[in-house]
Amino acid sequence: xxxxxxxxxxxxxxxxxxxxxxxxxxxxxxxxxxxxxxxxxxxxxxxxxxxxxxxxxxxxxxxxxxxxxxxxxxxxxxxxxxxxxxxxxxxxxxxxxxxxxxxxxxxxxxxxxxxxxxxxxxxxxxxxxxxxxxxxxxxxxxxxxxxxxxxxxxxxxxxxxxxxxxxxxxxxxxxxxxxxxxxxxxxxxxxxxxxxxxxxxxxxxxxxxxxxxxxxxxxxxxxxxxxxxxxxxxxxxxxxxxxxxxxxxxxxxxxxxxxxxxxxxxxxxxxxxxxxxxxxxxxxxxxxxxxxxxxxxxxxxxxxxxxxxxxxxxxxxxxxxxxxxxxxxxxxxxxxxxxxxxxxxxxxxxxxxxxxxxxxxxxxxxxxxxxxxxxxxxxxxxxxxxxxxxxxxxxxxxxxxxxxxxxxxxxxxxxxxxxxxxxxxxxxxxxxxxxxxxxxxxxxxxxxxxxxxxxxxxxxxxxxxxxxxxxxxxxxxxxxxxxxxxxxxxxxxxxxxxxxxxxxxxxxxxxxxxxxxxxxxxxxxx
Amino acid sequence: xxxxxxxxxxxxxxxxxxxxxxxxxxxxxxxxxxxxxxxxxxxxxxxxxxxxxxxxxxxxxxxxxxxxxxxxxxxxxxxxxxxxxxxxxxxxxxxxxxxxxxxxxxxxxxxxxxxxxxxxxxxxxxxxxxxxxxxxxxxxxxxxxxxxxxxxxxxxxxxxxxxxxxxxxxxxxxxxxxxxxxxxxxxxxxxxxxxxxxxxxxxxxxxxxxxxxxxxxxxxxxxxxxxxxxxxxxxxxxxxxxxxxxxxxxxxxxxxxxxxxxxxxxxxxxxxxxxxxxxxxxxxxxxxxxxxxxxxxxxxxxxxxxxxxxxxxxxxxxxxxxxxxxxxxxxxx
Numbered sequence: 001x002x003x004x005x006x007x008x009x010x011x012x013x014x015x016x017x018x019x020x021x022x023x024x025x026x027x028x029x030x031x032x033x034x035x036x037x038x039x040x041x042x043x044x045x046x047x048x049x050x051x052x053x054x055x056x057x058x059x060x061x062x063x064x065x066x067x068x069x070x071x072x073x074x075x076x077x078x079x080x081x082x083x084x085x086x087x088x089x090x091x092x093x094x095x096x097x098x099x100x101x102x103x104x105x106x107x108x109x110x111x112x113x114x115x116x117x118x119x120x121x122x123x124x125x126x127x128x129x130x131x132x133x134x135x136x137x138x139x140x141x142x143x144x145x146x147x148x149x150x151x152x153x154x155x156x157x158x159x160x161x162x163x164x165x166x167x168x169x170x171x172x173x174x175x176x177x178x179x180x181x182x183x184x185x186x187x188x189x190x191x192x193x194x195x196x197x198x199x200x201x202x203x204x205x206x207x208x209x210x211x212x213x214x215x216x217x218x219x220x221x222x223x224x225x226x227x228x229x230x231x232x233x234x235x236x237x238x239x240x241x242x243x244x245x246x247x248x249x250x251x252x253x254x255x256x257x258x259x260x261x262x263x264x265x266x267x268x269x270x271x272x273x274x275x276x277x278x279x280x281x282x283x284x285x286x287x288x289x290x291x292x293x294x295x296x297x298x299x300x301x302x303x304x305x306x307x308x309x310x311x312x313x314x315x316x317x318x319x320x321x322x323x324x325x326x327x328x329x330x331x332x333x334x335x336x337x338x339x340x341x342x343x344x345x346x347x348x349x350x351x352x353x354x355x356x357x358x359x360x361x362x363x364x365x366x367x368x369x370x371x372x373x374x375x376x377x378x379x380x381x382x383x384x385x386x387x388x389x390x391x392x393x394x395x396x397x398x399x400x401x402x403x404x405x406x407x408x409x410x411x412x413x414x415x416x417x418x419x420x421x422x423x424x425x426x427x428x429x430x431x432x433x434x435x436x437x438x439x440x441x442x443x444x445x446x447x448x449x450x451x452x453x454x455x456x457x458x459x460x461x462x463x464x465x466x467x468x469x470x471x472x473x474x475x476x477x478x479x480x481x482x483x484x485x486x487x488x489x490x491x492x493x494x495x496x497x498x499x500x501x502x503x504x505x506x507x508x509x510x511x512x513x514x515x516x517x518x519x520x521x522x523x524x525x526x
Numbered sequence: 527x528x529x530x531x532x533x534x535x536x537x538x539x540x541x542x543x544x545x546x547x548x549x550x551x552x553x554x555x556x557x558x559x560x561x562x563x564x565x566x567x568x569x570x571x572x573x574x575x576x577x578x579x580x581x582x583x584x585x586x587x588x589x590x591x592x593x594x595x596x597x598x599x600x601x602x603x604x605x606x607x608x609x610x611x612x613x614x615x616x617x618x619x620x621x622x623x624x625x626x627x628x629x630x631x632x633x634x635x636x637x638x639x640x641x642x643x644x645x646x647x648x649x650x651x652x653x654x655x656x657x658x659x660x661x662x663x664x665x666x667x668x669x670x671x672x673x674x675x676x677x678x679x680x681x682x683x684x685x686x687x688x689x690x691x692x693x694x695x696x697x698x699x700x701x702x703x704x705x706x707x708x709x710x711x712x713x714x715x716x717x718x719x720x721x722x723x724x725x726x727x728x729x730x731x732x733x734x735x736x737x738x739x740x741x742x743x744x745x746x747x748x749x750x751x752x753x754x755x756x757x758x759x760x761x762x763x764x765x766x767x768x769x770x771x772x773x774x775x776x777x778x779x780x781x782x783x784x785x786x787x788x789x790x791x792x793x794x795x796x797x798x799x800x801x802x803x804x805x806x807x808x809x810x811x812x813x814x815x816x817x818x819x820x821x822x823x824x825x826x827x828x829x830x831x832x833x834x835x836x837x838x839x840x841x842x843x844x845x846x847x848x849x850x851x852x853x854x855x856x857x858x859x
Contacts, residue, residue, distance in 0.1 A: 096754070097853075100754055100853055101853075104811075104852065104853075109804070109806060109808070109810035109811075109812065109813075110752060110755055110808055110809070110810040110811060111806065111808055111810075113752055113754065113755075114750060114751075114752040114755070114808040114809075115808075117752045117753060117754075118750065118752070121753075127750065130807060131750070131807065131808060134806065134807060134808070
């Protein structure tokens with residue numbers, strides 16, 4: 001500064017340490033300010049994260065999502081805080097700004113900031129030295145916390161409110177927020193909801209008893225889903241959507257449970273079979289730790305060496321561990337039992353989850369979803385129009401050859417394709433000529449069949465009325481036809497009621513009302 | 527000067543000057559401080575106050591405490607410019623030849639008291655313009671330099687407007703500071719009574735000569751101002767401009783003309799003097815805030831609405847100080 005450079009020197013003598021002390025003080029203040037900025041950003045990120053988490057949990061509870069609400073919430077908070085900290089880390093405070101703040105906070109009358117500016121910007125060393133001495137004499141802050149204290153900023157003060165909102169959104173019953181179902185209550189959905197809810201409760205009880213956390217979680221989800229279905233809030237389509245999500249979640253959990261057990265390097269696991277029916281590794285481990293493992297336990301282990309080897313425990317290792325146990329060294333046996341307990345728990349988890357998945361699968365089937373699974377497949381599977389004259393693929397199949405068994409196999413193949421939702425066939429069927437009564441709707445049939453014990457499956461198929469004489473005559477089937485039908489049916493994966501339906505259909509065909517004609521009824525192809 | 531700290535010495539001299547003034551003047555601490563700041567800033571001051579507040583006494587006391595030439599001009603309506611700056615007189619030398627000779631007026635002094643300056647006509651008032659700004663007077667074709675240091679201390683009475691001529695804006699702008707003399711408190715009044723109605727007042731001894739005063743003026747100019755502090759002063763001045771983004775709400779509504787760049791210089795120079803008084807070699811935000819009212823109050827012109835509503839410029843300046851953030855982009859600390 002020229003005016004200062006040419007001005008008469010002030011009294012302050014030269015002392016190098018003043019500038020060094022000033023530099024150190026400013027460096028410490030800058031670090032403190034940076035930390036404060038980070039903390040401030042952290043609080044802002046926390047508030048934003050809690051807000052996002054609240055929103056995410058709310059959405060997850062209102063709309064079915066593939067992730068549990070708590071995972072979404074935690075992820076939102078972590079991501080928001082991490083981003084805020086990153087932004088805070090990149091916003092390095094300016095040293096001059098720091099000194100200005102220090103001046104204002106400590107009422108240093110701008111001594112510090114002026115000295116710092118003249119030290120760093122201007123070339124007048126003498127003046128800078130004098131200003132530094134003046135600043136040092138005015139009193140540098142003993143603790144940076146006096147200038148930049150760690151304090152909860154306004155964002156931090158709002159965070160408890162956001163956390164409370166998150167907590168409320170997580171625990172409060174949100175059913176009232178969902179619009180009342182505009183649809184009629186689907187009794188089948190309600191019935192399945194009751195069944196799933198009961199199963200979920202029982203599963204929860206078992207999971208708690210056996211200390212199976214994954215199963216307990218999934219059982220709670222299942223019970224919740226069952227309750228919603230039972231309440232009539234879900235349409236059949238919505239229920240199926242949620243059931244599909246539940247299936248995927250169960251699959252994932254089951255695979256994870258089994259994978260965790262596999263990490264013990266004890267070989268591949270059987271999926272859900274118990275290690276041995278009368279062997280409880282967890283109880284044995286507890287007894288071993290208490291020093292109460294008796295000869296009956298060791299005998300049981302020795303008797304089940306083969307079972308244990310199948311589970312991935314080398315027979316030699318176990319024998320060795322048992323020998324060492326008898327000689328007083330329990331370490332090897334303890335490790336074996338820990339591995340066995342882990343495997344046992346994973347298998348129990350797998351078994352429970354498998355059972356739950358089966359229940360969900362049954363519910364899906366009972367609600368009308370085909371084993372194919374997707375909406376498109378289900379729609380195709382349950383909207384088959386069983387017309388007599390219009391199926392071009394069946395007609396082609398009938399015209400291709402005279403061999404009955406080959407034709408019947410083709411027809412069965414076509415039927416299978418239809419039932420499994422082959423879109424090309426469905427497309428052909430939709431656009432094929434349907435004869436003189438095309439466009440008329442016929443009576444709705446509701447064939448019922450027992451899918452499995454205790455379950456009733458209801459499906460619908462629309463059959464077009466026959467008009468006049470068939471264009472293709474029926475043929476008499478050979479005596480081998482029934483066995484061929486059974487053979488084919490045994491190779492295919494149909495729902496039980498489909499299998500019965502197809503069998504009945506073809507066996508009826510085999511009676512041959514018009515024996516002199518050798519063509520196959522195209523309905524068989526469907 | 528020896529190794530003795532010059533700043534400490536300056537501080538000591540100024541304290542001595544204050545003590546001398548306070549022997550005769552009761553109260554008016556801020557007024558005295560501002561006059562001393564004006565003195566050290568090489569400026570001129572306009573003292574405004576009702577009669578009887580001790581304005582003239584203050585200036586006379588100051589002159590007594592300084593080893594400076596002092597002159598007083600009582601401004602009246604019939605005062606002519608030549609009565610201030612002097613005139614050409616016909617004189618005769620020893621050989622009988624006659625010639626014009628410049629007879630210096632009272633302005634050729636170091637400390638000039640222009641008492642009741644608003645009673646003279648504008649023509650006479652303007653005779654001081656050149657002297658105040660350029661420290662010289664021109665008579666005919668000849669310029670005459672004034673002595674250094676030169677300072678004008680003018681007084682005026684704000685209530686008796688009959689037969690007065692308010693100072694034009696250009697003249698007002700020449701004054702570094704406009705200072706208001708206020709009524710003394712009860713305690714101060716008691717002291718005034720004791721001092722003036724009893725024993726004779728103690729004599730004031732000069733404690734500062736012209737050379738020392740000039741050195742102090744240099745010292746004031748050596749006080750540094752950091753860029754962010756200077757920025758604060760600039761924003762304060764801009765805040766008085768109605769059309770500027772920094773303008774305060776009152777300034778936007780009531781101000782016709784804001785402070786001039788000379789106003790900014792006045793603030794900074796006065797703040798430097800105040801910093802020196804405080805023993806600092808740097809200007810602080812507080813120095814600027816303290817310097818702003820006397821430096822700006824006579825440089826802000828209210829518009830018709832402001833005049834009609836009786837807006838007090840002091841309130842406007844207070845708002846400027848209050849609303850202008852010390853650090854740009856930050857809230858007022």
